[in-house]
Amino acid sequence: MPDPFGRAIRDFHRGEQDEPLVQRDGEWTREHPIEEFYFSGFDADDPDGRWVASRLDGPLLDMGAGAGRHALYFQEQFETVAVEVSDHLVETMRERGVRDARRADMFALRESFDRDRFGAALAVGTQMGLAGSMDGLRRFLSDLAHVTTDDATAVLDCYDPAGAAEVEMLGYRADPTPGLGYRVMYFEYEGDVGDVLLFRLFSPDRVRAAAVATDWSVADVRYDAEEVHYRVALTK
Secondary structure, eight states, X not given: OOOHHHHHHHHHHXXXXXXXOEEEETTEEEEOOHHHHHSSOOOTTSHHHHHHHTTOOSSEEEETOTXXXXXXXXXXXXXXXXXXXXXXXXXXXHHHTOSSEEEOOTTOGGGTSOTTOEEEXXXXXXXXXXXXXXXXXXXXXXXXHHTEEEEEEEEEEEEOHHHHTTTTOTTEEOOSSTTEEEEEXXXXXXXXXXXXXEEEEEOHHHHHXXXXXXXXXXXXXXXXXXXXXXXXXXXX
16 A cells, blocks of 8 residues: 655655655645654753653653654653554654654554553644544543553644634635534655545544543643644543
8 A cells, every 4th residue: 555655754764755745635735844844853842842741751652653753752761662554654763763663553552552551642743633533532532541551641732623724724624513623635755645634623622522431631732823733631
């Protein structure tokens, strides 16, 4: 199955990327900023980095870990397991020095890990939206609760549909239900076209509502300057 996203990031890491990785929604296109998003390094000293780091402990599960930006930092603090569904990205993380990089699906955690395996979890990259629905989000949070300890924490991120409606976000689709939206897009690289990705956009209140049926609760929310992208801290 084509994996233009993972292959482009691997090629960038190896200095072999000759064409851009392109995000598409019909005729609307944008070059995906690989270096900025995946190779800039995690800065635990800036305000956002401190906010994230202060809420995590080990063992840590880094879900949708990309090229290992966060795992490379946190593995020096405590045990960190980084997972991706792309073989190219797992290979890239290992080449970059991530000590425990594995192929696993963050939406099938019970198939890969035992109960109470981790003390914290991290998913940065808006992958939470791939849960697809409120029911999907509840199932994901329930599975995440299963593989984490009773006192675990988690940091996830998403786009707030209220803010996304105000900016030119590639692939944005409105939803009449308050606090919900969609994003539809796909990646293309060197002629390879990836699967269409359907992201469900959840407001923080929608995350709170989904968490009610699980062991999690929302402890804090941190927005970016544009009030579009946010990170949510969860506790049990």
